[in-house]
Amino acid sequence: MTSWHPVNEHHMTLMERMKVLSEGTKYDSCNQGAVCHAFGPDGRCIQLYKTLLTNTCSGECTYCPNRYGRQSAKASLTPEEIAKITWSFYRKNAIEGLFLSSGVMGDAERTAEKQLEVARLLRNQGFKGYIHMRLMPGTPLYLLEEIADYANKFGVNVETTSSVNYSEICPNFDYNSDVLQRLKWTRDLINKKRKEVGYGGRIIGANDTQFVVGALSESDSEIIRTVDDLMDRYELRRPYFMSFNPVPSTPLENNPSPPGWRETRLYQASYLLKDYGLKAFDLGQVYDDNGFLADTDPKMLLAQSHPERFPVNINSASLKDLLLVPGIGPVGANRIIRSRPISSEKELMRMGVVISRARPFIEINGNRQTNLSSFMEAS
Numbered sequence: 148m149t150s151w152h153p154v155n156e157h158h159m160t161l162m163e164r165m166k167v168l169s170e171g172t173k174y175d176s177c178n179q180g181a182v183c184h185a186f187g188p189d190g191r192c193i194q195l196y197k198t199l200l201t202n203t204c205s206g207e208c209t210y211c212p213n214r215y216g217r218q219s220a221k222a223s224l225t226p227e228e229i230a231k232i233t234w235s236f237y238r239k240n241a242i243e244g245l246f247l248s249s250g251v252m253g254d255a256e257r258t259a260e261k262q263l264e265v266a267r268l269l270r271n272q273g274f275k276g277y278i279h280m281r282l283m284p285g286t287p288l289y290l291l292e293e294i295a296d297y298a299n300k301f302g303v304n305v306e307t308t309s310s311v312n313y314s315e316i317c318p319n320f321d322y323n324s325d326v327l328q329r330l331k332w333t334r335d336l337i338n339k340k341r342k343e344v345g346y347g348g349r350i351i352g353a354n355d356t357q358f359v360v361g362a363l364s365e366s367d368s369e370i371i372r373t374v375d376d377l378m379d380r381y382e383l384r385r386p387y388f389m390s391f392n393p394v395p396s397t398p399l400e401n402n403p404s405p406p407g408w409r410e411t412r413l414y415q416a417s418y419l420l421k422d423y424g425l426k427a428f429d430l431g432q433v434y435d436d437n438g439f440l441a442d443t444d445p446k447m448l449l450a451q452s453h454p455e456r457f458p459v460n461i462n463s464a465s466l467k468d469l470l471l472v473p474g475i476g477p478v479g480a481n482r483i484i485r486s487r488p489i490s491s492e493k494e495l496m497r498m499g500v501v502i503s504r505a506r507p508f509i510e511i512n513g514n515r516q517t518n519l520s521s522f523m524e525a526s
Contacts, residue, residue, distance in 0.1 A: 164222040165232065168199040172248055182242055193277060196236045197246040200224060200261050204250030208306075208317045209398040210362045210391055213250045217396050226264040233269060237276055244277025244299070245269070255285035255325075263290060266297035279352070284317070284325035288332055295336040300352030303329040306359050308373040316362055316399075330354065330381040337382075353384030360413060361391035361405030366438030368430075371416050375427035378420060385421070388413045412440040419446060422477050423470045447473045450508055458510040461495070462488045474504030 159167070169181040183197045201223035202213045212219065224232070229247065236242040247265055252258045259282055266278050280294055280301040294301050305326050307313050313322035320326065333354050340351045356377065358370055370388075377383040390410045393400045416433070419425045423446075432452040433445040441448065450457065450473050459468045461483060469480040482498040489495060490512060492502050509515065 159220075159222055161228070164224060165198065167220050167222040168202055168224060169197060172197050172199055172246075182236065183246070193243040194241065195244050195246040195277065195279065196233050196242045198224065198229060198232075198248075200226075200229070200247065200249035200258070200265070201252060202250050203252075205253055206251045206317065206319045208319075210316055210359055210394065211397065212394045214397060217394075219396075226261060226268055229265050230268045230272065230274075233276075234272070234274070237274070242276070244279065246279045246281070248281035249283070251283050251319075255283035256287050256290065258283045259286045259290040259294065263294050263297070266294060270297050282329070284320040284329065286329060291329070291332050291336060295340055299349060300355065302333050302355050304357040305330070305373070305377070306357065307363060308358075308365050308369045312363050312365060316359070327381075330356065330377065330383070334381045354382050355385040355387065356383060357387040357389060358413075359391050360388050360410055362399060362402070366434070367409070367413060367416070367440045368427075368434045368438035370413060371420070371430060372427045374417050375420055386417050388417075406442070408442045409440065412442065412445060416440060416445045419449070424467065444473065446471075447504070457508040458515045459508065461509050461511050472505050472508045474501035474506075474508075 165181060181196060181198065182194055199213075201221075202219075203221050203223065204211070204213045205215050206213075207215050229245070233242070233245045237244075245265075247262055249258050249262060252261060262280050262282065266280065269276075269278065278298045278300075280298045282291070282294070282301055282303050284303055286303065291301070303326055305313075305322075306317060307322075310322035313320070313326070337351055337354060358373075360370070374383065374386045377386070388410045390405055390407065391399070391402070392404050393402050416430060419430065420427065430445065430449065433448040434440060450471060453471075456468070456471060459472060461469075466480055466484060469475055469483060470477065475483070476499070479495075479499040483489060483495070483500075486494070486498065492506070492511070495505070496502055
């Protein structure tokens with residue numbers, strides 16, 4: 148591991164350092180600036196103050212703007228400064244919590260110690276908000292255990308689909324021991340904390356991780372198979388996908404960016420695994436010959452590729468069959484089952500069903516779409 152050099156930043160104001168470090172979180176779950184939107188452990192969309200401890204890094208990840216040796220503005224914040232800034236935003240109701248990542252400060256242990264210091268400082272000051280820690284590959288178990296005492300969510304990014312790919316883009320770390328082992332420990336700690344009595348009412352988020360999409364030539368089918376595997380092995384609940392963008396003065400500076408819609412389609416495919424009970428092998432027909440998704444909702448493509456499954460009878464279909472219908476999500480499907488019998492599209496619309504998408508794939512009381520006005524009752 149290359150040695151870490153302290154930051155010389157005395158010429159920067161606090162606001163300038165905050166700006167540099169917020170921009171440095173480019174590849175950490177959301178990239179909307181110092182205050183970003185994220186999903187909390189209870190599923191709500193919340194606003195977080197998002198920052199790095201430092202953007203000086205001893206890692207040499209080939210896609211990263213903070214990689215070792217790259218010439219750029221360097222900055223850091225002390226744990227006390229981060230706690231003070233977090234409180235300032237929090238008291239103004241601008242945020243509900245903190246998302247904290249960092250460059251690697253020499254090694255993962257030293258970095259995690261500093262992140263733990265921030266979380267401990269905030270909690271000891273009475274902070275009740277949400278704390279999400281994005282930890283470094285190789286973080287020791289004893290520090291994960293301590294961080295679990297303070298954070299709502301914590302985890303390590305897998306970035307890619309295999310140890311071979313990982314060694315290509317993150318040469319300082321080992322995919323199996325530094326990343327997958329940490330996902331296992333995180334899973335076990337989350338389960339342990341959720342079982343503890345008197346845990347202070349703090350909601351503990353599920354295991355999550357992130358992929359950098361398009362840095363390598365891996366296909367969407369490879370990514371989705373990996374997501375499926377991580378869900379099975381490590382109880383992964385939320386995969387994040389961040390599109391690769393070439394950064395000047397990095398080894399991948401001349402590589403192209405993926406199309407902007409690719410990230411969206413990967414999220415939609417992952418929801419089919421996470422919320423709809425499908426497995427990676429169920430999605431084989433939504434990819435092209437090279438294993439890539441098209442710029443079309445994969446759930447719609449899946450339905451169109453299986454005409455033998457449709458139409459489903461709204462009043463007798465199982466939950467599994469309802470979930471295969473475009474325009475019907477888990478909430479709508481459960482409402483349908485609780486509310487049956489159903490006699491009109493208007494009832495379905497009140498349950499949150501997107502009728503324009505669902506109409507070709509359903510029947511109500513023996514009737515199905517034969518033209519654009521099918522099922523539409525007079526008001």
